Amino acid sequence: MTSAARISPQEGTPTYDLTVRRMDFEFSDEVPEYWYGNDPFRTLLLAALSAGFPPGECFFIDSVRQFRDQITDPELKKAIGAFIGQEAHHSKEHAGLNELMVRRGHAVNKIENEVARLMDKLRLKLSPAEQLAHTAAIEHFTALMSEQFLLHADELETMDPQMAKLWAWHAVEETEHKAVAFDVFKAVSGDEWIRIKQMLIGSVLFTLFSTRDFLSLLYASGHFWDARMWIRGMDHFWGRKGIFRRMIPSYLKYYRRDFHPSQHDSGAQLAKIKVRYLNQTA
Numbered sequence: 001m002t003s004a005a006r007i008s009p010q011e012g013t014p015t016y017d018l019t020v021r022r023m024d025f026e027f028s029d030e031v032p033e034y035w036y037g038n039d040p041f042r043t044l045l046l047a048a049l050s051a052g053f054p055p056g057e058c059f060f061i062d063s064v065r066q067f068r069d070q071i072t073d074p075e076l077k078k079a080i081g082a083f084i085g086q087e088a089h090h091s092k093e094h095a096g097l098n099e100l101m102v103r104r105g106h107a108v109n110k111i112e113n114e115v116a117r118l119m120d121k122l123r124l125k126l127s128p129a130e131q132l133a134h135t136a137a138i139e140h141f142t143a144l145m146s147e148q149f150l151l152h153a154d155e156l157e158t159m160d161p162q163m164a165k166l167w168a169w170h171a172v173e174e175t176e177h178k179a180v181a182f183d184v185f186k187a188v189s190g191d192e193w194i195r196i197k198q199m200l201i202g203s204v205l206f207t208l209f210s211t212r213d214f215l216s217l218l219y220a221s222g223h224f225w226d227a228r229m230w231i232r233g234m235d236h237f238w239g240r241k242g243i244f245r246r247m248i249p250s251y252l253k254y255y256r257r258d259f260h261p262s263q264h265d266s267g268a269q270l271a272k273i274k275v276r277y278l279n280q281t282a
């Protein structure tokens with residue numbers, strides 16, 4: 001385990017507290033097929049997201065790295081190094097989870113290839129500043145998913161212990177680095193129209209692709225027509241107290257001019273999960 005950027009708070013400047021953790025998960029065949037709540041809906045929803053992480057995180061790394069030399073703030077520069085380290089490890093570990101899913105007959109490799117093609121298109125069509133803004137937008141999604149979903153012990157406890165540790169680790173690091181791409185964008189461009197436009201584009205692409213990928217995995221699993229599973233799943237994510245529904249107000253804050261990722265303070269929650277799942281002191 002290596003600490004890459006631990007920076008003490010200073011008035012008026014952003015602070016970063018990122019740790020790059022090497023995990024080396026080995027997913028054994030003892031992991032149940034539906035490792036989240038023993039439920040195909042929940043498991044395949046996360047599996048569809050995991051499928052796209054290796055190419056997606058590679059895009060995030062590239063989009064930030066191409067501006068590293070333009071950053072003069074030493075704290076932000078150090079945080080970029082840690083951001084790249086964290087995302088590279090996420091890709092590697094999620095590739096392991098993706099392989100496990102493929103061994104079990106879930107075609108997440110097809111999704112991974114499609115996301116890779118989409119990322120290549122974005123590299124061609126978007127300017128470097130737009131690519132960076134796109135990354136900052138998707139990082140807002142991953143921060144929300146982490147803070148309002150995956151860093152909740154009652155969700156993690158319904159997962160197989162190995163999977164809970166993987167998702168807890170990823171969510172902790174997404175929360176730690178949630179401001180890095182955003183701050184790099186502010187430092188090198190700061191164009192509000194680019195920032196908002198890429199959030200709009202990212203929201204449409206992310207929602208369409210992840211929904212389609214999830215439905216295709218569910219259909220192929222043979223559980224697509226299980227009405228009870230659908231009622232449970234829709235209630236869990238989109239019901240009155242549903243996880244995704246609860247995220248909407250925080251998602252919308254990104255469109256405010258004065259938005260900054262640090263406005264969501266998740267320190268206490270983060271500390272609890274680090275102690276519980278990463279054997280780390282707060």
Ligand SMILES: [Fe+2]
Binds near residue numbers: 170
């Ligand atoms: Fe990540």
Ligand SMILES: [Fe+2]
Binds near residue numbers: 060087139142177
């Ligand atoms: Fe990230």
